[in-house]
Amino acid sequence: MSDEAAPPASAADEPAGVDILVFRAEGSSLTLVGGEGRGAGWSGIVALQQNEEPGIERARRGSGPLRLDEAAPVRICGPYWSAHAAIVPVGAAHVVVFGSDQPLDRADVELQREAAELVAAAGEVPAAKLLADELEVVNAIRGLIEYRPVNVAETSRHIARQAARMLSCELGVVVVRRGERALTETYTHGWEAAVDAEALGDALLALVEAHPGGPQLEQDLTAIAANDGFGLAQGLVSRLILPIDEEGALAVLAVGHTEARPRGFTDLCQRIGGSLAEASRLLLAQAISREELAAERDRFARVARTDALTGLHNRNSWEEHLIAEQARLDRYQGACSVASVDIDDLKTTNDAAGHAAGDALIQAVADLLRGQTRATDHVARVGGDEFLVLLPETDEVGAETFVQRLASAALRWHGPTGAQPLAISIGTATARGADELAAAVAAADARMYAVKRGHAGSA
Known part of the structure; x- marks a missing residue:
């Protein structure tokens, strides 16, 4: 476990100032198509289901902006967290979300006017932005697979570090299960909490066994009352759990955002995480093969240098x-x-x-x-x-x-x-x-x- 220099910029980075997220309705879905701050950085990589966003539904049923003011950041919609926000419906096809660490002191009329102007200016996501997002996926995988596996522990640490850094998460965890034994490696960045790697590993394996079949995404762990060993009680506010092999039989990759920088996972973050988990399968298989070959070489070397009857040197x-x-x-x-x-x-x-x-x-x-x-x-x-x-x-x-x-x-x-x-x-x-x-x-x-x-x- 380590805490290193700031990770490279990625789709999950948190800009300063006011965030503006412009969503366009398409049936029951809402797609982020533009904005400012994280709205610009996340355009094209956040898609929401309206029936899973109570704040947006309340705003659309009301007659004006829905304001939210909390002492600490809470989830506003999708992966977006903020302490102060205003959700402004614009016609039947758009919703604009304003968010800031400071109270929004603008009047409702001013927010509605600015929201309408933003919707009018919003178009399709630029091709350059879409290309940059695709390149980010490629770079994440390249940074992972350029590593040459040494052993399972070092490879697991590399995977946890790469996933946490590329997704700007404070915590990355990899659990590798081999027979009855489980190896857990963790990576932290900008997070001072003590991490019990073994307990996190046991909790992750239990979660994968309880919910087999694919990734597990929780954008708001404050909504989960029970302590499942990898949630709010451990200082996390959101998490993404990704089996590295079929139903987690080989290993599990998990990343989490903490109370230090609360936010969730965009669609791009989820794609990057899934791609990293898929690429990690080969890396871990190579590391396991290397360890098994090394153990076999050591065994043959011991046999060649050991007297079979007494166990002494020969x-x-x-x-x-x-x-x-x-x-x-x-x-x-x-x-x-x-x-x-x-x-x-x-x-x-x-x-x-x-x-x-x-x-x-x-x-x-x-x-x-x-x-x-x-x-x-x-x-x-x-x-x-x-x-x-x-x-x-x-x-x-x-x-x-x-x-x-x-x-x-x-x-x-x-x-x-x-x-x-x-x-x-x-x-x-x-x-x-x-x-x-x-x-x-x-x-x-x-x-x-x-x-x-x-x-x-x-x-």
Whole structure:
């Protein structure tokens, strides 16, 4: 979640001063055809149903302008919010809406005269305006799809940010559902309220499941009494919820206007939102594929570097770590010790009790080594009963301490009833400065075999 510089100009931007919206009636619909302020910016991209606009219906039934004066902005009609407004019918075919943050102090007669002049001057929406609106849709999609998906979280944040910025919303949210898990990413602009991303994500998924099938537009959330988790109680005054995949099965995109700048969504905003949701489907699919491929590569890499029986590193991993530790030793001129560990008489156990018992003994030694080493140490099984331990920043004294600790743990080991004692042989060697670790490994092996010959089966 972030709060960045002001977004680029778009169809939802809020101009200063008095707004004048000129509507033309076409059957039961009202189309915004001109005006000033937002009336000019929104011309051609706002269409209303008269029976859904109680303020306009009241004005048309009355004998003069309908004035509305409130302490805070309220929805006047469609996406337009204002604290002070006058709705002026002009004949049977037009309605003019005046709106401002300040009270409208002009007389009714003056408003009616100006409204009539505006209607007379209003014509068809200029072709240049229609083209500019189409270009805005194209630019919104281009800004979205030029992004190269990295992972699902980053891609979701990009979608939420792009949608909020292009629609001049204070809040953008993307929820991605993958199996039983849901990832929610949010973007805010010019809004200081704390956002509970997880709660918003749960609420959006519940709304999509309760009302499947397409976009959900609420131009005035003050009219919804219940708290559905993504509304007035969260500081929103209007919202647009857009499933990114069929019935929101993959993801949901939602944007909202807040009390900080109350307004709704024009037809163009809804088109842009729908286009962004459609384009987001491919972006998220690519991001999910990238994550799945990366996870599969990581899994194969782990398998290639892990001993299947014990879960320890294997010889390939040992060689990689040996090279890296040699470089560190050459650079810092410190000390590094190597321990070679071998299980005594593993063949005897295999012959007497079977290979399952031998495998259990190998796993027991692996657990023993895990329990006696540090997070910075590197433990590998490099042969049937052979283990190597790399002990960075460990001198001869530290190596001897490790041997004593490991031998004591082996003596305390209690296997299953009837199991052979845990007998191991250990040899160590230390490399310093420019010494070769490979030589230390060979020396540790030689000392381990000398110990094995000397004690013949005791820890």
